[in-house]
Amino acid sequence: MSTTRRTRVRGTGFRKMGKFRPVLRYRAKKFIKPMPIPEKVIPIKNLELPEGFSMKVEKNNFTISHSSGSLSREYPSSSLELNLNGNNLEIKGKSHNKRVKALVGTFMAHIKNMIKGIEKPFVYKLSIKSVHFPMTANYSGSKFELKNFLGGKFNRSTEIPSNVELKLNGSDIELISSDIESVGMTATRLEQLTRVNKRDRRVFQDGIFITHKGDKKL
Structure with missing residues (x-):
């Protein structure tokens, strides 16, 4: 069985033989300038x-x-x-x-x-789109309710925060508030009311969709 040079060099029986003795090469140490430590600045x-x-x-x-x-x-x-x-x-x-x-x-x-x-209060606009089944939206007090979504028997509802003003005009919804987080979260909750699972969204296009965020049209 042949033995490789690497095995012979590392083996105990061949270390004293000059032919297989490993050659050590020394590199000149170059001076490397250390990187400057960044100052710790208080933001x-x-x-x-x-x-x-x-x-x-x-x-x-x-x-x-x-x-x-x-x-x-x-x-x-x-x-x-x-x-x-x-x-x-x-x-x-x-x-x-x-x-x-x-x-x-x-x-x-x-x-x-x-x-x-x-x-200037933030204004979000949403639109109710019905393709298969006509939906009915009601808003009373602080409760928004949606009926007959995709022909379902159960009504879908969500609570509107007190610092958000909701205007319902037919299939158009307008949210007004000086708190951008409240109006954004409310618009997301309304949009999530009509989330569609296990259906092709290209076919089942019924739902509530955000159309405007302030002056920006989506």
Whole structure:
């Protein structure tokens, strides 16, 4: 049985033989400049409130007020610090990790959306489409109810939040609210009422569909 050179070099019986002794090659050590360590910067973002707006910061809650309305929201006081100096708002993170940096940017976007919603409420438009069976929609109090979806015997319903105004005009639905999250979640719930399972959506096109998000047509 033949033995390979690698086996002979590593074997105990051939290590003293010069023919199979491994040759060691040394490389010249090159000086490698170490990478600079990035500075640990605390994330800070600043925002100037528009005229007519005021802001009140409490323990872990802040409120933005205007003559046309007000909105409140909780924030993680363990990770963020809100400092208000006149109309200048400073959002400062309490550490330098990437999670806190993301929170600073997220709450800056939340505050901008709250200001936009108070100035001009967000409007979502939906449409009820009936192809196979005519559907009937009713809205009373805070309950939206849909009847005869695909000929079903059971009515489908969902609750509308108190801060969302719903206007029902025939097959057109309009949602109005200064809170973009509430109006978006309500539109999604209405659309999910008519979710179709185990059917070809190209054939069964009955349902409620979002057609407009603000000025954007879908």
